[in-house]
Amino acid sequence: MKEIKLFINGEFKNSSTGETFESIDPCTGELVAKVHNPSQEDINDAVEAAHTAFYSKEWSEMTRERRSEILLTISEKIKERKKELIEEEIKDSGSTFRKAAADVHNTSAFFKVMSKVAATFNFEEIDAKASREGFSKNKRQYTPIGVCAQIIPWNFPLVMAGWKIGPVLATGCTTVIKSAAETPVTASILAEILKESGVPNGVVNVITGGAKEGQALISHPKISKVAFTGSTAVGKIILGESAKTVKKTTLELGGKSPNIVLDDADLDIAVDGALYAFLYHSGQACDSGTRLLVQEGIYDQFMAKFLTRIEQISIGQTNDKNTGFGPVVSEKQFNTIMRYIETTKKEGAKLLFGGERITGEGFDKGYFIRPTAFEITPSNTIWKEEIFGPVVGVTKFKTEEEAIALANDSIYGLAAAIWTQDENKANSIASKLEAGTIWINEYHLLNPGMPFGGLKESGIGREMGVEGILAYLEVKHIWESDCNTREGKMWFDALF
Incomplete structure (x- = not known):
């Protein structure tokens, strides 16, 4: 010690x-x-x-x-x-x-x-x-x-x-x-x-x-x-x-960063990118992509791949080099996250995956929460409030204009991401998003030569x-x- x-x-x-x-x-x-x-x-x-x-x-x-x-x-x-x-x-x-x-x-x-x-x-x-x-x-x-x-x-x-x-x-x-x-x-x-x-x-x-x-x-x-x-x-x-x-x-x-997936996105990249966006370090990152906005034309296909891949997340002991997803930092943080999960359930949001503590050999003494996904609307608490844990809210949208409006519907403005194969479209949307860092077909990566910080609150x-x-x-x-x-x-x- x-x-x-x-x-x-x-x-x-x-x-x-x-x-x-x-x-x-x-x-x-x-x-x-x-x-x-x-x-x-x-x-x-x-x-x-x-x-x-x-x-x-x-x-x-x-x-x-x-x-x-x-x-x-x-x-x-x-x-x-x-x-x-x-x-x-x-x-x-x-x-x-x-x-x-x-x-x-x-x-x-x-x-x-x-x-x-x-x-x-x-x-x-x-x-x-x-x-x-x-x-x-x-x-x-x-x-x-x-x-x-x-x-x-x-x-x-x-x-x-x-x-x-x-x-x-x-x-x-x-x-x-x-x-x-x-x-x-x-x-x-x-x-x-x-x-x-x-x-x-x-x-x-x-x-x-x-x-x-x-x-x-x-x-x-x-x-x-x-x-x-x-x-x-x-x-x-x-x-x-x-x-x-x-x-x-x-x-x-804080942040409540929107992660926008357009209907022309490369689905294999976008799905893994969406998981990385909200599950890296068990969701304990201020820029986590915790509001996942998916265009209706690919919504069903995207979510099918998303739910398949979320089951394949490598959960384990932190000192194991094969582990990709570990515990949250403390009992206090664990309890906070679980309260948000229970609140979201009570609000009637559809639970897509997870939502419970991980138990069993090797997990009982740690603060492990299963990766969690809900289908939500802007009326849900987790649309508005930062959780700082492995929880994402998924929302369907029709048009790019709707996606921009949804993305900017927040007191926060730390980060955002856009997934599309159309560079012009991506840059046009990026110019309208209220966020300090905006990724195109990427997430979480930072460059020490470039500024990092947020707009609004x-x-x-x-x-x-x-x-x-x-x-x-x-x-x-x-x-x-x-x-x-x-x-x-x-x-x-x-x-x-």
Whole structure:
């Protein structure tokens, strides 16, 4: 069993109160780690360490080349500890081996991308259009925003830690990052890697905990920016707290993403894509395609293939490399999902598949829910509300216009997908969908060079891409006069 301590100012420390809690394997019910819960004093210490580090010469005057080297070293060390990280991510989060392996790879790759950003991003640039010879030189200067409070969710613990910490190091900010109480292990291992890679003390501090600890962190007066990934309900609370002192805030929140299958789609690809869209990581992804819209001309044929393939999903133990579908993260999440399933049944929606707990040898101690599909309408609760579990609602539509209207009938706007063999049609529909990421004949895949984030109540701001870097920078306009005689500065005469 691991012991997860607080990582503050480059050192692993016990909680000042001695308070700890346990992290449980959602597949087996076994104890994974004893975790130190931070006190208000610990959180203050972490923020002070980040504040001191931000203004230290070691960090503030570090060259971009050195920051780039550190980021690349982090990427390499993640690869070196791949086996350990996969094993711990499986036990702590309920990820399957396949998912955990992909997460480790993607996190390493992201730090490599951030290494290139640190080396090549133009932190100061003269604007040739704004400047005029003999009058002024006008330039933009990008400077690090300051001390950040970053709060990550339990569904992609290592990836989300990377997404948050990478831009901090690339831009010269500092941070206190709070991992989710359910999944604190790999963020702690990442802290070890950061220290070994040459990140100065205090630049990145790692704590864990729940809502109380998150509140204490984001409300600290020395925090300049808040970055949160999680539910829309919590995001609204954080936005309200940040507004009190006008902290810069980025939020990546919930989703209820539409997945549109047109009647000219390749059915074999679209069926497997639809299953992947809502069952990846047992449906515990904010961009999951949980509203499946199928055109009436192919509806019966599509659903016949869909129900055949859903029975073939590889359900098993998370450490088995052949397993494609595992448990949900906790008993709390299990109970939430089952309540949604029971509510949908009571509302009279047609249950197409699943809808119950998986039991039997190897499953009784874990939080396994059978992949579940309902036939629903916009009146159903699960049309509107995010479940965060392996449940999809299927809805038939007639025309493309109807599909667009149904897709946009949501408070969320995180992601969407279109399945068709007509590229022009796909792009036309994509331009009308209210979502931050739209896939055509694909799902879930992301590119670190492109922005990710949501419209409407799915969030504010973006992660990854240039937009994700700018979120950690303040921009200054520096006006340098190119008019160097008093006679030339006739505007001064307004006073005389």
